Amino acid sequence: MTTRANSAVDMEATATANAFDADLIVIGAGIHGAAVAREAAARGWSVMVLEQHEQPARETSSRSSKLIHGGLRYLENADIALVHECLREQAILLRTAPHLVKSQRFFIPMVPHMKRPRWQLQIGLWLYWLLGGRRPGQSDSNAHIIDGLNNELISQCLVYRDAQTDDAALTRTVLASAEMMGARVHYSTSPAHIELHQHHVELRLQGAQTQTLRARAIANLSGIWINDVLAKVSPEQPAAKIDLVKGTHIVLPDAPIQGCYYLEAEDQRAVFVMPWRGMRLIGTTEIPCPVNTRQPEPSEPEIDYLLRTHNRYFKTTAKRSDVKDSWAGLRVLPQGEGEAFSRPRESIYLLNRQRQPRLISLLGGKLTSHRATAVSICQHLQAVMPKALWQADTRYQALPLLSC
Numbered sequence: 001m002t003t004r005a006n007s008a009v010d011m012e013a014t015a016t017a018n019a020f021d022a023d024l025i026v027i028g029a030g031i032h033g034a035a036v037a038r039e040a041a042a043r044g045w046s047v048m049v050l051e052q053h054e055q056p057a058r059e060t061s062s063r064s065s066k067l068i069h070g071g072l073r074y075l076e077n078a079d080i081a082l083v084h085e086c087l088r089e090q091a092i093l094l095r096t097a098p099h100l101v102k103s104q105r106f107f108i109p110m111v112p113h114m115k116r117p118r119w120q121l122q123i124g125l126w127l128y129w130l131l132g133g134r135r136p137g138q139s140d141s142n143a144h145i146i147d148g149l150n151n152e153l154i155s156q157c158l159v160y161r162d163a164q165t166d167d168a169a170l171t172r173t174v175l176a177s178a179e180m181m182g183a184r185v186h187y188s189t190s191p192a193h194i195e196l197h198q199h200h201v202e203l204r205l206q207g208a209q210t211q212t213l214r215a216r217a218i219a220n221l222s223g224i225w226i227n228d229v230l231a232k233v234s235p236e237q238p239a240a241k242i243d244l245v246k247g248t249h250i251v252l253p254d255a256p257i258q259g260c261y262y263l264e265a266e267d268q269r270a271v272f273v274m275p276w277r278g279m280r281l282i283g284t285t286e287i288p289c290p291v292n293t294r295q296p297e298p299s300e301p302e303i304d305y306l307l308r309t310h311n312r313y314f315k316t317t318a319k320r321s322d323v324k325d326s327w328a329g330l331r332v333l334p335q336g337e338g339e340a341f342s343r344p345r346e347s348i349y350l351l352n353r354q355r356q357p358r359l360i361s362l363l364g365g366k367l368t369s370h371r372a373t374a375v376s377i378c379q380h381l382q383a384v385m386p387k388a389l390w391q392a393d394t395r396y397q398a399l400p401l402l403s404c
């Protein structure tokens with residue numbers, strides 16, 4: 001049963017045959033909450049998802065660059081395991097969700113004085129090919145004259161393939177798949193207090209009515225709210241050491257392009273220009289933000305930076321008044337020194353205890369690897385879950401085609 005915009009969880013409907021309201025309670029209906037609900041339901045566990053908003057994917061999972069990619073640039077940090085995992089997950093998504101995840105040509109325009117010279121990029125592409133089991137494209141002698149590229153500056157483009165999606169639609173679909181296997185999703189609902197016991201957890205809901213849910217374990221998949229949820233737990237849990245980094249995207253209208261462009265910006269970061277609903281989606285930036293930021297907004301310097309990067313590579317000069325839309329999302333990164341651009345992007349799991357954990361919290365992660373992250377979370381919780389009959393193997397299960 002799905003309760004939309006309903007803050008009171010129907011205890012009768014949610015009661016399972018045993019003493020628990022659910023085996024697993026998931027907090028958050030972004031891509032990770034949806035994926036864990038799906039993976040847990042596939043393993044035959046009963047799952048309940050609590051989401052504070054009235055719909056899924058209202059936060060970071062609708063504000064990403066919408067790429068299902070291995071992350072070519074992570075090779076610079078020798079993040080081989082992450083790239084390999086992401087390319088494997090990309091292949092699974094291309095097979096199980098062809099209506100949502102599309103293979104796409106990517107062009108890397110070669111300009112003078114690049115930080116990453118051509119030979120280095122070519123080695124990177126070969127490694128990418130090896131890790132993903134695919135052949136990279138060759139440099140394309142005509143690519144620099146398509147899509148109005150500035151061919152006075154650009155001599156050639158390297159070509160490879162990655163994939164694109166609609167992040168919010170992917171999240172809704174993964175969640176729908178979980179619901180089809182019995183997961184229950186409750187919107188406008190969040191925990192007021194969580195109590196961890198030796199053999200179960202109790203979660204008191206926020207709101208006028210005092211309702212308490214019992215489960216075997218809780219997955220805290222609340223994205224940037226990770227510490228707000230942890231602060232509600234007793235016995236007290238240490239706060240996760242995180243940094244928040246804002247990423248802005250802008251949309252330029254009526255300028256369809258034939259693939260995605262991987263551009264080196266003035267500060268040598270990678271910026272993408274991508275086809276998006278007949279328009280151009282350009283992003284992203286990486287601006288450190290205070291950890292209590294909740295509603296990030298694109299700033300004028302970020303918009304100017306993205307326009308400057310676009311205008312350097314394309315003949316058409318886009319102006320501020322051409323920007324049709326813009327938005328910003330927040331990324332959770334492990335606290336650390338140095339540029340956000342070169343910080344690790346893998347999923348980090350925080351457990352209330354190593355053996356028989358009752359609470360797991362996720363820090364970081366990627367849209368691309370959501371299924372692999374969900375598998376890891378379920379493996380961490382396996383020891384406290386019932387032995388149940390698997391309903392599906394998510395590596396092979398097709399994602400449903402939703403009507404909207």
Ligand SMILES: Cc1cc2nc3c(=O)[nH]c(=O)nc-3n(C[C@H](O)[C@H](O)[C@H](O)COP(=O)(O)OP(=O)(O)OC[C@H]3O[C@@H](n4cnc5c(N)ncnc54)[C@H](O)[C@@H]3O)c2cc1C
Pocket residue numbers: 027028029030031032033050051052053056057058059060061062063064065066067068069189190191221222223224225229245246247248284328329330331364365366367368369
């Ligand atoms: C600018 C940017 C670009 C990116 N681009 C890419 C990309 O191209 N490819 C890629 O693979 N990854 C990308 N990522 C990473 C990816 O988008 C994120 O890792 C992913 O979307 C995070 O999903 P999540 O479910 O953890 O968090 P969220 O999507 O933020 O979901 C958390 C959910 O928890 C809910 N919640 C919070 N607190 C409570 C509570 N107390 N009770 C109930 N519900 C609660 C929130 O409302 C929200 O719905 C990008 C990230 C950013 C910021």
